[in-house]
Amino acid sequence: MTVSTKDSRSSFSRRWNSMNAREARLAWALILPTALIVFGLILFPAVFSVWISFRDVGLKNLNDVFQAPFVGLDNYRAVINDFAFKWQGWQSWGAAVTSIVYSFSATILTMIIGLIASLLLNRPFRARGLARAIFLFPYVAPIVSIAFVWRWILDPRPSGVLNDILMKLSLIELPKAYLATRGLALVLVIIFTAWRYFPFAMLMILARLQAIDNTMYEAADVDGANAWHKFLYITIPELRYVLGSIFLLRLIWTFNKFDDIYLLTGGGFGTNVLPVLTYQFSFGSFNFGKGAANAMILLIILVVFLLIYVSTIMRSAEE
Amino acid sequence: MSLIDHLAQWINWPRFIFSVTLIFFLTSILFPFYWMVSSSFKTYAEIGGRAPVYIPGDLRPEAYLELFDFWNFGANIANSLKVAVPTALIAVILSTLGAYAVARLNFKGKNVMLNGILIVYLFPGILLIIPLFAMVSRIGVSIGFEIQDNLSVLILTYLAQTLPVALYMLANYFRTIPAEIEQAGLIDGCSRVSVIWRVTLPLAVPALISVAIYTFMIAWNEFLYALVFLNSRDLFTMPIKINTIFNDPSPRPHVVMAASTIMTLPVVTLFLALERFLAEGLTAGGVKG
Numbered sequence: 001m002t003v004s005t006k007d008s009r010s011s012f013s014r015r016w017n018s019m020n021a022r023e024a025r026l027a028w029a030l031i032l033p034t035a036l037i038v039f040g041l042i043l044f045p046a047v048f049s050v051w052i053s054f055r056d057v058g059l060k061n062l063n064d065v066f067q068a069p070f071v072g073l074d075n076y077r078a079v080i081n082d083f084a085f086k087w088q089g090w091q092s093w094g095a096a097v098t099s100i101v102y103s104f105s106a107t108i109l110t111m112i113i114g115l116i117a118s119l120l121l122n123r124p125f126r127a128r129g130l131a132r133a134i135f136l137f138p139y140v141a142p143i144v145s146i147a148f149v150w151r152w153i154l155d156p157r158p159s160g161v162l163n164d165i166l167m168k169l170s171l172i173e174l175p176k177a178y179l180a181t182r183g184l185a186l187v188l189v190i191i192f193t194a195w196r197y198f199p200f201a202m203l204m205i206l207a208r209l210q211a212i213d214n215t216m217y218e219a220a221d222v223d224g225a226n227a228w229h230k231f232l233y234i235t236i237p238e239l240r241y242v243l244g245s246i247f248l249l250r251l252i253w254t255f256n257k258f259d260d261i262y263l264l265t266g267g268g269f270g271t272n273v274l275p276v277l278t279y280q281f282s283f284g285s286f287n288f289g290k291g292a293a294n295a296m297i298l299l300i301i302l303v304v305f306l307l308i309y310v311s312t313i314m315r316s317a318e319e
Numbered sequence: 320m321s322l323i324d325h326l327a328q329w330i331n332w333p334r335f336i337f338s339v340t341l342i343f344f345l346t347s348i349l350f351p352f353y354w355m356v357s358s359s360f361k362t363y364a365e366i367g368g369r370a371p372v373y374i375p376g377d378l379r380p381e382a383y384l385e386l387f388d389f390w391n392f393g394a395n396i397a398n399s400l401k402v403a404v405p406t407a408l409i410a411v412i413l414s415t416l417g418a419y420a421v422a423r424l425n426f427k428g429k430n431v432m433l434n435g436i437l438i439v440y441l442f443p444g445i446l447l448i449i450p451l452f453a454m455v456s457r458i459g460v461s462i463g464f465e466i467q468d469n470l471s472v473l474i475l476t477y478l479a480q481t482l483p484v485a486l487y488m489l490a491n492y493f494r495t496i497p498a499e500i501e502q503a504g505l506i507d508g509c510s511r512v513s514v515i516w517r518v519t520l521p522l523a524v525p526a527l528i529s530v531a532i533y534t535f536m537i538a539w540n541e542f543l544y545a546l547v548f549l550n551s552r553d554l555f556t557m558p559i560k561i562n563t564i565f566n567d568p569s570p571r572p573h574v575v576m577a578a579s580t581i582m583t584l585p586v587v588t589l590f591l592a593l594e595r596f597l598a599e600g601l602t603a604g605g606v607k608g
Contacts, residue, residue: 024426026511031432034417034482038436041479045450046442052450063460065453120341131341133594137348140590142540144558145579148565149355152572161354161371195347227333256443259542263562275445282449283547295446302441 053292062288075293084277085294091182092270096301099273102190102261103254109194110250111243114201121202122209132206139199147263150192154178185269189261193254201246208242209235248309255302274298352583359383359577366573382577392578394553395560399582402470402545402556403538406477410485410534411527413478418489419515423498436483444480448547451476455548468550476544481534488533492526493519532593536586557582 053075055068079085087094093101121132138146153161156177163175179185212235220230258275261267267276274294282291357374358366362381365372386392420426421433452467459466466472496519504514520527542558549555555563561578564571 020425023424027420027424027426027429030416030420030424033413034486035432035436037413037475037479038482041451041476042442042447043435045447045454048450048454049446052453057453062453062456065457116340117344120337120344123337129594131345133591134345134348136590136594137352137587140536140586141352141583142558142579142586144540144542144561145355145583146351148561148575148579149351151565152358152576153351153354155572159367159369159371161373164371252441256445258443258445263542275443278445278449279543282452288449288453292446292449295443295449298443299446302443 049292049295052289053296055289057288057292059286068289071289075289076297078290079281079294079297084272084280095267095272095274095277096297098186098271099255099275099298100301102186102193102271102273103251103257106190106193106197106254107247107251109190110197110254111201111246113194113198114246115205115239115243117198117202118205118209121206135202136199138196143196143259144263146196147192147260151179151264154188156180179265180269182270185265185271189264189271192264193257193260196260197250197254201250204242204246205239208239212238244313248306251305252302255298274301352587355576355583356580358573359580361573363571363573366571382571382573385571385574386577386581390560390564390574390578392557392560392581395555395557396581398470398554399539399556402473402477403535406474406481406538407531407535409474410478410481411531414482414485414489414530415520415523415527417482417486418493419519421486421490422493423501436486444543448543451544452547467548468554469548470554472548473541473545473556474538476548477534477538477541480541481537485530485534488530489523489526492523496522528593532589536589539582539586 052065052068054070054072055065056071056074057065057068061068083092083094085095087097117135121128121135125131155161155163156175156179158164158167158175160175162178163172166172167175176184178188216234217230220234225233256275257273258279261271261273262276262279265271267273267280275298278291278294278298281294282288359382360375360378360380361372362375362379365375421429455467455472500522501514501518504518505511509517540558541556542562545556545559546562549559552560552563557578561575561582564578565575
């Protein structure tokens with residue numbers, strides 16, 4: 001008995017003091033603060049918000065949230081039947097459809113503009129470094145300043161600068177309320193998103209462009225290919241993977257985006273998307289249960305999309 | 320005449336399309352920034368006139384004076400600094416430790432942990448704010464005082480938002496530093512900690528700076544969490560204060576533009592000065608925006 005205990009203890013202490021074990025303990029000690037903050041402030045809240053979405057949580061019982069009454073799927077039913085959420089025909093899309101239309105078209109436009117910008121900057125010219133830095137401005141400048149500058153440019157009064165320019169060019173007769181017109185507002189929000197986020201796509205594409213083997217273009221020159229053919233048959237195939245990952249990342253981020261639309265239109269005039277609606281449920285009418293349910297629906301749509309993407313696009317890319 | 324000749328010789332279709340596109344990009348990017356800065360120097364009369372004033376008559380600091388005297392914007396600048404500087408410093412320290420472990424040491428559960436940290440990065444901020452808000456008020460009840468209106472709550476949430484990318488960027492950088500350099504130090508009898516301190520960190524300075532600036536920028540620009548967590552006007556960070564001024568019943572676009580200029584200038588200047596390795600960091604980590 002005693003011998004075996006002694007034996008196992010010494011083997012334990014050997015393992016405890018071995019090089020690998022000491023290294024592993026050091027590693028855990030080093031990564032622990034980061035892990036605690038990230039899991040405590042992201043993973044736990046994410047699980048907790050599932051819990052909240054099944055409870056009746058308002059301002060009154062927020063301090064006592066763990067005792068909040070269980071209401072089953074009531075919050076989900078309330079969201080799905082809310083006129084701000086559901087599709088009610090072409091006049092009123094509802095936040096779910098608007099979100100999907102907004103994020104897909106903004107992502108695609110972002111990628112097209114990013115591709116054009118990266119092709120521009122891939123050509124050598126004087127002051128290319130400066131141009132590249134300027135191209136990044138929309139992406140790094142604070143969203144609050146950017147959104148308010150655009151609202152000021154799109155000011156509905158005749159003194160608004162876009163109104164003034166378009167009226168001087170006689171493209172419009174009367175001043176327009178750009179961000180307060182159904183349809184036009186959504187289009188402008190999409191253009192704004194593309195304007196702000198194209199530099200991300202541009203940087204990723206540029207990095208890939210510069211890694212393309214130049215001999216392929218030289219071989220194409222020998223074969224007498226023109227610029228368009230070289231673009232179509234060399235550049236685009238080479239960019240396939242990077243374009244795929246930009247699409248995925250930007251789509252997720254655009255779908256989750258709150259600030260841009262909240263600051264530009266406040267979610268009015270046919271631009272209400274799911275993140276803004278979540279904010280309105282939770283911090284406008286202080287129905288946190290309904291807000292959490294709305295956020296969960298947002299997440300479910302996102303996960304369903306990711307599953308479809310991974311199972312179709314990724315598989316076809318492998319083949 | 321010779322200039323036109325020269326131009327006529329230089330120009331061809333590809334060059335023409337290239338120049339036109341480049342000019343289009345530059346104007347549509349720079350015009351909003353020009354409009355922001357120039358509007359901030361206009362007077363109330365110029366702002367409220369019947370037609371827009373394209374070039375302000377004079378560099379009049381009227382809007383800036385109103386911003387600091389009436390709106391007390393200095394306090395908001397201080398608040399933003401009080402949030403962004405600690406976030407950047409703590410993020411650099413914590414992510415250096417974590418990234419070193421990820422890049423150099425082997426331990427069980429490393430890949431699970433890494434994937435976990437990266438997956439949480441895809442959660443929308445709006446989903447997390449409701450439970451965080453509830454947690455903060457619940458904790459406030461437990462310890463007996465309100466912690467909601469507190470800048471350190473913001474620092475913690477910004478750390479949670481930025482640490483995953485910071486860790487990822489730094490771990491990638493550490494992997495580019497050859498492990499042999501460190502092993503040489505270990506053989507010479509240095510401890511692991513002193514090897515990190517004397518060998519690895521000095522080599523990683525560019526990456527550390529870009530992580531610091533990236534986290535600073537996120538904390539400086541952040542809107543949603545500050546909007547939800549801050550109630551008292553004395554604690555407003557710049558984005559929330561600008562939102563308040565914008566929503567004032569009497570529109571004051573020139574003051575909003577002055578505040579926006581003050582907020583944008585440091586970020587854009589930092590970026591222009593350090594563009595070369597910041598741009599790399601942006602793509603390496605896929606900075607969330």
